[in-house]
Structure formats: structure tokens, C-alpha cells
Amino acid sequence: MMCECVNFTEGEFYQGHFDSRAYVQNFYSCPRGHSDEKDFLSFVLGCLSRTFSTGKHKGQRLIDVGSGPTIHSVISACDFYEEIVLSDFTDNNRREIENWLKHEDGCFDWKPVLRYVCELEGKSPSDLETKLKQRIKKVLKCDVRLENPFYPNTLEPADCVITSLCLEAACKDIETYHYALHGISKLLRPGGLLVMVGVLGETFYKVDEQLFSCLRLSQSNIEDALHGLGLSVHEFNILKAEDWENSSVSDFEAVFQLVAQKQPY
Numbered sequence: 001m002m003c004e005c006v007n008f009t010e011g012e013f014y015q016g017h018f019d020s021r022a023y024v025q026n027f028y029s030c031p032r033g034h035s036d037e038k039d040f041l042s043f044v045l046g047c048l049s050r051t052f053s054t055g056k057h058k059g060q061r062l063i064d065v066g067s068g069p070t071i072h073s074v075i076s077a078c079d080f081y082e083e084i085v086l087s088d089f090t091d092n093n094r095r096e097i098e099n100w101l102k103h104e105d106g107c108f109d110w111k112p113v114l115r116y117v118c119e120l121e122g123k124s125p126s127d128l129e130t131k132l133k134q135r136i137k138k139v140l141k142c143d144v145r146l147e148n149p150f151y152p153n154t155l156e157p158a159d160c161v162i163t164s165l166c167l168e169a170a171c172k173d174i175e176t177y178h179y180a181l182h183g184i185s186k187l188l189r190p191g192g193l194l195v196m197v198g199v200l201g202e203t204f205y206k207v208d209e210q211l212f213s214c215l216r217l218s219q220s221n222i223e224d225a226l227h228g229l230g231l232s233v234h235e236f237n238i239l240k241a242e243d244w245e246n247s248s249v250s251d252f253e254a255v256f257q258l259v260a261q262k263q264p265y
């Protein structure tokens with residue numbers, strides 16, 4: 001099944017139709033992720049943990065671009081960066097994160113995911129949660145289709161940028177994808193680290209019954225785009241989907257996590 005969307009679902013569609021709560025409930029309630037997407041999440045969490053727990057990568061500022069309503073992408077990194085900025089296009093997504101930061105009643109429970117990362121890293125879940133909440137300083141609006149995704153704000157150059165499952169959801173074609181990646185790389189200081197999580201070969205995913213489109217990408221599409229921007233790819237980790245024909249929530253062929261570095265100049 002290919003995406004039946006006539007128009008690519010862009011940011012404005014997310015603002016009106018993306019159910020933040022259903023998204024985290026469906027995909028982030030347990031460390032394995034959605035039952036139709038075998039081990040998707042544990043693969044991602046494991047990769048992020050291996051990247052950051054070496055302690056090789058550290059600095060002052062970390063930006064996560066297109067966080068959605070989630071915080072999992074910065075759990076393993078939060079020990080190594082003093083100021084973390086999360087971001088998303090939609091108000092509801094940013095509000096969902098704010099509610100968690102403020103311990104609001106009924107906020108989403110990230111404990112199962114936090115516990116899983118702590119088991120991998122031999123840490124205490126409550127200490128980690130406290131640290132994470134301390135270090136997430138802002139949750140900002142962003143639009144990756146802009147040259148400066150944080151316009152009208154200008155952020156100080158980051159030591160690390162993380163982005164997970166955002167660009168393929170936000171960019172309707174490969175030109176837009178290149179442009180967005182360029183904007184993201186400009187957020188990094190020279191020598192800074194880009195960590196990206198994404199899907200290969202996906203054309204759609206669903207949140208409950210709502211369909212969202214996805215830009216179908218290959219590994220070489222992504223590597224070419226990164227090389228074109230002067231980023232060197234250090235790692236490209238891939239988990240192939242099994243039985244993805246049977247999955248009703250998405251049609252990804254593989255999930256990946258990559259680590260790239262901007263030229264040091």
C-alpha cells in the first residue's frame with residue numbers, strides 16, 4: 001500500500017490533525033514501540049545510547065529539531081549538554097512536552113522509556129528524569145522549511161543537533177529535504193555533531209486512523225544530501241523492517257540512526 005494522500009501532509013496539516021497524545025501513546029508507551037513496528041524504538045534508544053554514552057561528544061548547547069510531543073531523543077545526550085532546546089511546528093506538540101516538564105496532572109508517562117535507557121546505561125531513572133527536566137531550557141516553535149528554522153529567533157550555534165523522524169514528514173520533495181537539511185546544518189557550530197533518526201522507503205504512517213505522508217528516501221539520498229553540505233558521515237546504523245507488509249501503521253523498509261560531523265574549519 002502506498003500513501004493515498006493526494007497532497008503531502010505538511011506542517012499546517014499537522015497543526016490541525018496531529019493528535020499529540022495518540023502519537024505518544026501509540027509509539028512511545030513501551031520501550032519496544034508500536035507492536036506493528038518490531039523493536040523500532042529499542043533500536044533507536046540503543047543507537048542513541050551508544051552514541052552518547054561514550055562521552056566523546058559533549059558541549060554547551062543541544063537542539064532537537066521537530067521533537068513532536070516526545071523527549072526520548074535527548075535522554076542519552078542530556079548528561080553531556082548543559083542547555084537543551086526542543087522544538088516543533090505544532091502548538092499541541094510543544095504543549096504536551098511543556099506539560100511533562102511541569103509535571104502537570106495527566107501528562108504522558110515517559111518512565112518506561114526512561115527506565116529502559118537507564119538499564120542500558122546503569123543509571124537511576126529518577127536522577128535521569130530530574131537532570132533531563134533541568135536541562136531542557138526551552139520548547140520553541142520551528143519550521144524546517146525556512147532557511148532559519150527558528151525565525152524570527154536566532155539561536156546560538158549548537159554543539160549538537162538531533163532530529164528524529166521530522167524531515168521525511170515535513171518535506172514534500174527531495175529539494176525541500178535538501179533545503180531543510182541545509183537549514184539544520186546551519187544551526188551547528190563548525191565541527192558540531194548531527195545525529196539523525198529516520199526511516200527509509202516509507203511513504204505513510206498513521207496515528208490512530210489519521211494518515212500522514214512521508215518522503216520516500218534511500219540511504220544514498222541522505223548521504224548525498226549530507227556530503228553536499230560538507231558533513232561527514234561517521235555512522236549509518238540500520239535496522240531492516242521484518243514483515244512490514246503486515247504493518248498497518250506504516251510502510252518503512254528500515255529505520256536508521258546516523259552520526260555526522262560538520263566541517264571543523
Ligand code: SAH
Nearest residue numbers: 011014066067068089143144164165169170
Ligand atoms: N521527533 C519525534 C516526532 C516525529 S513526528 C519522534 O521522533 O517521534 C513528525 C513531526 O514533524 C511532527 O511532530 C510534526 O509536527 C513535525 N513537523 C511537520 N512539519 C514540520 C515543519 N515544517 N517544521 C518542523 N516540524 C514539522
